[in-house]
Amino acid sequence: MSVTALSFPTPASLGSLDRYIQAVNRFPLLTAEQEVELGRRLQRDNDLEAARGLVMSHLRLVVAVSRNYLGYGLAQADLIQEGNVGLMKAVRRFDPERGVRLVSFALHWIRAEIHEYILRNWRMVKIATTKAQRKLFFNLRSMKKSSAALTPSEAQAIARDLGVKTEEVFEMETRLTGKDVATDPQVGDDGETSVAPLAYLTNDEDEPAQILERRQTARNRTTGLQTALAKLDDRSRRIIESRWLREEDQATLQDLANEYGVSAERIRQIESKAIKSMRSQMDGL
DSSP, X not given: OOGGGOOOOOHHXXXXXXXXXHHHHHSOOOOHHHHHHHHHHHHHXXXXXXXXXXXXXXXXXXXXXXXXXXXXXXXXXXXXXXXXXXXXXXXXXXXXXXXXXXXXXXXXXXXXXXXXHHHHHSOXXXXXXXXXXXXXXXXXXXXXXXXXXXXXXXXXXXXXXXXXXXXXHHHHHHHHHSOOOOOSOEEXXXXXXXXXXXXXXXXXXXSHHHHHHHHHHHHHHHHHHHHHHHXXXXXXXHHHHHHHSOSSSOOOHHHHHHHHTXXXXXXXHHHHHXXXXXXXXXXXX
């Protein structure tokens, strides 16, 4: 039996975020001695009650960390849920003999899980894919002095502080302030409802155990989408990219119908077939 099987309060189980925060703030903090004792019991006997005690006493830490990530358009309850996954990982790896308090060790794992969740759920055109881009993604907002566009001198200063290139700073600023790609089904010019190709990339599972099981799949999705696109014929790929993967000036069915000299309905059929093919490949990840 694993730490992820533990039962503890969640925002969903208590009905509201406020009630959850009130509940976790009532759990007593552990002394260093209590923490070591529980850690030893978990290591020695796989004592899940000891693990539960370690997790429960640090749930308030996850709440505090989640507040730092409220500017990305994601619900705090979801951020907390992901942070709790990181906390459980930290508890499982905690070594009570190293003389380091769990709070210091857990911060890394909590932040890492929240970072991954934000990147998974950010619009595909804005995903930070390299180490430098991730650093910019999570720091650029707080480092900007105003909501105005960066000046060259400001961008250079940020680049020096973060150890990245100035052009990477400007690129990430564009991504963070750009137009979102639609992910919901759209009604086309011919009255038909089409399926957005990003719809199947979202992860509706929010239970910690389920998230852990699907985490590797989520990490592969960006690469998997590019692979799926590459396997389409030129016309299908052009239709998908023009309809869904542009930040602006997205093509309508009629635009593409005029370009290829066919009906809008024919373009919709090609689009639907391409999306089914991509979904099939993505489901195999």
